Amino acid sequence: MEATALQMTWFVLLGVLMAGYAILDGFDLGVGILHLFARGDQERRVFMTSIGPIWDGNAVWLVVLGGATFAAFPNAYAAAFSGFYLGFMLLLCCLIFRGVSMEFRSKRPSGLWRGFWDVAFSASSTLATFLFGVVVGNCMRGLPLGADGDFTRPLGLADLLNPYSVLTGLFAVSAFAYTARTTCTSRPRASCRCGSRAGCGGRSSCSWRPTWC
């Protein structure tokens, strides 16, 4: 089957969108993964507020990716969203908890309350990233596509979590955490400034402080 110029353009565009999402939202997913490594309420608050104004903007790349797949390759969209049904539902669950924990964490001062949302934020970020990696791993490993373009059978969790995909999932987690860690430390001066404005000193935590406050 010959691909038309339009299809090739859209294929490249989808690649650009996916790369953009991985770079931009990869950063704030990574901040979520590292969230529990930040010590103390102040530091965690700086972590969250650093991605507060940008994370939903970055997530739009994912929305556009889904919408563009729907418009440009409807059959692939149908096959993927039906075939990975459980995986995508879990992903949605994670993304919901990520947004919600950022909203709710600051609403009450109690340690138990904040601890719960800290764990929810970090766990959902980690699981979402892991699931992205698992989906990519399964795509590379091969999918049970039938002649009609749909999967031949539903993919349960046991199918999704084969050793290869688990490894790509873990790779995604470490890559996003790495992105976040390097971005956070790449502009230490700005980080320190915003740290001192927030009223907390200490050079040891400076390197952890993300750039956009």
Add this chain to the structure above:
Amino acid sequence: MEGHFESGPAALNLFGIPDAREGKVKYGIGIPGALSFLVHSDFSKPLPGLNDFPEKDRPPIMVPFVSYHLMAGVGGLLIALSLLGLILLWRGTLFTRRWLMWLFVGAVLGPVVCNQAGWVAAEVGRQPFIVYPKQAVEWDGGKAKISTSYEGLRTDVGLSNRRVVTTPQVLASILMFGFIYLLLFVVWVYVLNDKIQHGPDYHPAEPMTTSEGLLDAATANKPAGGDSLTEARNEAQVVEAN
């Protein structure tokens, strides 16, 4: 949504019970011709009735009728309640009526009910199509003749492949969302209650942040050479030239 079975001028019902088997609205009270007026600005213009469509193209009538009227009715009640509150506020007796305050607390649920009911009306009312057919009406005496130029897509062709998305998977996702929304609802009520108990914050104005203080501060730093910054700059240039 209005249970309009026979082609002809259509009424706008206040309430009623539509009966698909008998093809009429029972115990209905409505304004005759008002629906025709909404569509054509004319109380006597006929609208095609459900009976002139093939049976397989008709939506279930009960659910859209009831949910749509629930939405419109609750919406009307909320408007009336607001107007009542406005009148009492104007007369200065609003906050002395405890029963009305409780009614307002309960009215918080009203818009949510409207939202859900309207959604149900839209989703059930569009059945059995997922993409609507393109149809035109021709009048032959009092009878409507429907011609279809585009067949549309029926809902059953829009379903996911059942070989791939199985019933337990769909059930699992519904349970998951149900759990999430239940949890969020509990958290939301908890935080909301907390906010209400806490009440609004009062910030007493500090001396220097009042408008008077700010004005004093601004005029204290007035540049030499009057109010205009241009004059001040000119003066500075003169000083440099010297």
